[in-house]
Amino acid sequence: MRSLFGVFFFICLSPLLVKSLSPSLNDDVLGLIVFKADIRDPDGKLSSWNEEDDSPCNNWVGVKCNPRSNRVSDLVLDGFGLSGKLGRGLLQLQFLRKLSLARNNLTGSISLSFAQLPDLRVLDLSENAFSGSISSDLFTQCGSLRSISLAKNKFSGLIPDSLGSCSSLASLNFSGNQFSGSLPLGVWSLSGLRSLDISDNMLEGEIPNSIEGLNNLRGISLSNNQFTGEVPDGIGNCLLLRSVDLSQNLFSGGLPRTMEKLSLCNNIILRKNGFTGEVSEWIGKMKNLETLDLSENNFTGQIPDSFGKLQSLKMLNISKNALTGSLPEAMTNCVNLLAFDISHNSLTGNLPSWIFKLGLQQVLFSDNELSGNIENAFASSLENSRKKLEIMDFSQNKLSGEIPSAVGDFSSLQFLNMARNSFIGSFPVKIGQLKSLSFLDLSENQLNSSIPSDIGFITSLNELRLEKNSFEGNIPTTIGNCAALISLSLADNELTGSIPASLAKLTSLQMVDVSFNKLTGALPKQLANLVNLQSFNISHNQLQGELPAGSFFNTISPSSLSGNPSLCGAAVNKTCQTVLPKPIVLNPNSTDATPGPITPNFARGKKILSISALIAIGAAAAIVIGVIAITVLNLRVRAAPSRSAVALTFSGGDEFSHSPSSDGASGKLVMFSGDHDFSTETHALLNKDCELGRGGFGAVYRTVLRDGRSVAIKKLTISSLVKSQEDFEREVKKLGKIRHVNLVSLEGYYWTTSLQLLIYEYISGGNLYKHLHEGSKGTNLSWNERFNVILGAAKGLSHLHQMDIIHYNLKSSNILIDALGEPKVADYGLARLLPMLDRYVLSSKIQSALGYMAPEFACKTVKITEKCDVYGFGILVLEIVTGKRPVEYMEDDVVVLSDMVRGALEEGKVEECVDNRLQGKFPVEEAIPVMKLGLICTSQVPSNRPDMAEVVNILELIRCPAESQEEGSGDSS
Known part of the structure; x- marks a missing residue:
């Protein structure tokens, strides 16, 4: 009565359904319009559903009709973005055979009894947000149902016993919910069942031996539940099984030998249980196996030689067990193997020479007791195999010798981990060729030499770990090219030099650890721009100066800075001293011609003070006069460059040779190499007639050294903007060290406060x-x-x-x-x-x-x-x-x-x-x-x-x- 009253109430209140009182309105139109009224259709996918149509069979989206009866047979609205609750209007569709509402946002519980839809064969409500328990009468009189999927919802409680009466079921999928308790015994006797998936719930109990009645079963997945006990012998009678997934449960004991009869089986996944005993030799008889996952159990003994007969095998995972012995040579016959994981066992022996001949994509051998040199395995690799390998993990073994340069030939490598071994020698020279590499870990070995600049070619690198080795030299500036880098660890090495400013370009950087090295200099101020930093450990180095000003460095942990006594700032509770020039003070008691400090003489304090004051006043006057004179001279030089020449002399010798003239007005000249003087006999240094050109930074002149070699001299016209002499010289010397066949070399410079010259090699063309x-x-x-x-x-x-x-x-x-x-x-x-x-x-x-x-x-x-x-x-x-x-x-x-x-x-x-x-x-x-x-x-x-x-x-x-x-x-x- 309530349902009839609801329909009547809806019809009477909706002005849009006036025509619904017409005798031409069939039950299907009525049922679908009522169903539509209970849901929300934000994308307008159901706009073609018109209540004025006589039948929904012509152009209603998602509706399919039986051409003979002209009644709705299929309602498929997958992925329409619908929300709301499942209304009773669907019960009007008496000839419905398929109801699929998957991948929507429907909510609430299911109170309908599909027994009222006698022809229903397929019910798919997966990937919605339905919740609550399932009514015990939901599946009463469900003999017509062939497929039921309630997967990926929020259903809870017990699975009703009435499910066992669905005798025609071929597919049952209740995965991804919160069902608890035991699976109804009747389900284990549904002889027509081909697929059973109840994974990702909280179900418990044991698998009964009556599973042998599921002789049509092709696939079973019980993963991620709480099933216990041993796998019954009866599973061997399910001869049509292609896939068995019992992973992440509490199963125990050994595997029943009857499983060897599952000759059609492609996938066996038993990961993360409590299985014991040796890995059975009979597994080698399952020649159609493509996936075998026995990981995270308690298997013991050796890997059987019979595994070499599994020529269809593509994925083998036996990691996290207690296996011993060496890898069987027979496995060289597993020619289709793509992923091989034996990590976290106690396997011994050398890295087999056949490992890189199989065309593997993933090789994970970490945390075993493999030993010896790996050169032979890499030397035996085939070109086709090198192009396929994406993951290589040999970490935490006892491998020794040098890391072969051939590792750089694996062009598709994305993950390389050789940490915690006993490798020696230098950084692998061809690793810079691995353009797809995102993870590189060579930590905790005995590697030495420097970190090559080629590391900057690996622009896809996310994580670089080289800690606890003996790397020396500078941190390469090219590391700033690794734009994707998130984590960088170079701790516990012998690195020297400064932290490169190019690190500031790595905007994704979150973790940096360069502790326990011999780094010097100040932290680049640009590091303050790294907004994603979470950890920056520079402890136990020889760094100095003030920390960068930034939100992260304002709150950095003091432990990340310890062991650098010359660092200053609030984070280390040490005030940074302001460096001021010392005043010039002459000692009137000194007999030396050079200025000296004043020695206090309290017996003659007044006399000393008086003389000091007079001398200070005189010195100040002399300085003022000198500044005025120099200014006038500079103005003259600027006003008439064509008529004057700057007298410069210098001598060579060291890499940077200095020869400041005794005359302060002559300035300071530095040449980076050679032993040359300018020839003032041939051309004046800045003669207008020798001008080569002018640019945004200044004019360029040609002049000749005493040895006859021509140089180009750029007179900078940005004197008012140039840095201090100290900063200017530091930057120019950096430029002077740059040498490349396609760069004009900077040979030297000249400095006064009002005139700066840069001396370049002369290019004649x-x-x-x-x-x-x-x-x-x-x-x-x-x-x-x-x-x-x-x-x-x-x-x-x-x-x-x-x-x-x-x-x-x-x-x-x-x-x-x-x-x-x-x-x-x-x-x-x-x-x-x-x-x-x-x-x-x-x-x-x-x-x-x-x-x-x-x-x-x-x-x-x-x-x-x-x-x-x-x-x-x-x-x-x-x-x-x-x-x-x-x-x-x-x-x-x-x-x-x-x-x-x-x-x-x-x-x-x-x-x-x-x-x-x-x-x-x-x-x-x-x-x-x-x-x-x-x-x-x-x-x-x-x-x-x-x-x-x-x-x-x-x-x-x-x-x-x-x-x-x-x-x-x-x-x-």
């Missing part, structure tokens, strides 16, 4: 801009020459970025060509001489680089990185290939080079952009990819641009050696 835009037809660059310039500039920039230096001012006029045609990048690193990287100041200094500047220069919220140089390089590439300037001003238009090339590429006409002066003498298969690379480098999003190291690799792949040689010979003729 002029700059690239003149070759591209000002040369005559006779000096046109060939394609070979252009490609070499592009590749050389890329290599130079890549080297700068490895040294953690950003160019900032890349353009064709800063690419010089030497006498051999080799390109050299000039003017790099000058922005480091400024007291701060102010974008407005910097952009005003390099405004001549219009068209080369990355868009992030205009956005204060975007960080300036090496990707700015990559953008400028991309423009440079397009300029070299097309022969056009980055921005061309036409009479009525402005043409932006990158936009022009990108548009031509989209229209399929990019070949037409190549410089006409090449007159078809260029390989299309090189020119087009080079232009595409240039466009990629000019992406508006910095993270989409490649690194310069990647650019170099791409260019070397683009180059076609044979054709290039032919073209080169043609050009020379």
Whole structure:
């Protein structure tokens, strides 16, 4: 009565169902409309359900009808995003055979009795949010049901005994709920059952021997419950079983031998139980096995030789048992094996030579007692196998010798763990080739030498652990290229030098441990930008100075800083001393010509004070007069550089030789190598006639050393912005140490407070801009020459970025060509001489680089990185290939080079952009990819641009050696 009254009440109140009183409205329309009224349809998936239709069989979404009876047979609304409760309208669908409402958000309990749907064959309510217990009469008169799935809901309580009366059931899936108690005994007698999945519940009890009645069973999964007892012999009579999953229960005892009759079985998963005894030899007779998982039990003895007969086996996991002995040689016949896990046992012997011949994807041998050298196993590896292996874990054994360089040949490796062994020697030299590696652990060995800079090539690395070895040398700055790094542990080594500032680029970094090393210097202030830091342990080093100012370092644990007595700040409860210059005080009692400290004389205090005061006043007056005089002289020098020469002398010897003149006005000159003097007889040092050019940072002049060698001298015009002498010299000396065939070398510098000169090697061939835009037809660059310039500039920039230096001012006029045609990048690193990287100041200094500047220069919220140089390089590439300037001003238009090339590429006409002066003498298969690379480098999003190291690799792949040689010979003729 209640249900009839509810339907009547709904019809009377809804103005939309006036037509429902019509005699043409069938039960299916009525039932579905009532069902729809009880649920919410946020995505409008049921908008085609129109109550004015005579039948739902034409175009109602999710509804299928029997063509003979014209009644609803299937209602399938999987993944429609429906919510609400399951209403009684469904009971009107008297001819329904399939009801599937999977993957929705339906809630509440199930109070319906599907006995009222006599034709129902399939019921699928999986992956919703139904809850509560199941009514005991839910499955009464369920003889027609073939498949029931209530998986992945929140059902609880007991599974009703009425389920055992569903005699026609072929598939039963109650997994992923909170059912408790025992499975009804009647279920174990459903002879038509093919699939039984009650995993991930809280069921208990034993498997009865009546399971032998399930002789049609293909798959059984009881995993993650609380079943106990032994596996009954009766399971061997389920001859059609393909899959058995009893994992994560409380089963005990040995495996019944009757299981060897399951010759069709593909998967046996018994993980995480209490099985005992030896691993049975008869398992080798199950020749169709593809997955065998016996892990986390109490199996003993050796791995049976019969496992070598399992030629279909793809996954073998026998980890976390008490197995002993060595790996059987017969396993070399398991040619389809992909994953092999024997970790956490007590296996002995050497690493078998056949292990890398099987084409494995995963090899996990950790925590055993394997010993000896592993060189033979790697030497026996096959090329095809090396391409497949993704996980290699040999940690916590007794392996010794050197780690073979061949480990770098496993190109697909993502996880490499060789920690806690007795490996010796250096860091594996080819590990930098493992571009897919995300986890690397070589900790707790006896490795030495330095950490190679190649580590920066592993850009996908998430975790790097090298602690407790004997690594020495500096932490490579290239580690800043490992952009995905989250955890870094280099503790307990012999590392020296400073902590590289490039660490600040690793924005995902959470944990850093460099404790117990010999690191020196101050912590880079940029580390304060690492917002994800959770731990930063620098204890027991020789670090000094103030900690970076940042939220993490303001609250860092004192234990992470201990053992560094020269650190200061609130975290170590030590005030940082402000360094002030000592006052100049003359001692009137000193007979020495040099100033000396005042010695207190209390007997003559008044006289001493008086004399000191007079001398101090006199000294101050002399200093004032001197400053005025120097200022006037500097103004003269600036006003008339063409008429004056700065008198500079110096001597060589050490790497950095200093020879300050006795005359303070002469300033300080430093040459980094050689034994040279300027020849004032040939040219004045800053003679206007010898000017080579002017740029954003200053003018460049040519002069000659006494040995006849020419140098280029840049007079900086940013004196008011230059750092202090100490900072200036420190930065210049860093630049002076940079040596690369494609970089202009800095030979020395000259310093006064008002004049700074940088001394470079002289490049005779002029700059690239003149070759591209000002040369005559006779000096046109060939394609070979252009490609070499592009590749050389890329290599130079890549080297700068490895040294953690950003160019900032890349353009064709800063690419010089030497006498051999080799390109050299000039003017790099000058922005480091400024007291701060102010974008407005910097952009005003390099405004001549219009068209080369990355868009992030205009956005204060975007960080300036090496990707700015990559953008400028991309423009440079397009300029070299097309022969056009980055921005061309036409009479009525402005043409932006990158936009022009990108548009031509989209229209399929990019070949037409190549410089006409090449007159078809260029390989299309090189020119087009080079232009595409240039466009990629000019992406508006910095993270989409490649690194310069990647650019170099791409260019070397683009180059076609044979054709290039032919073209080169043609050009020379």
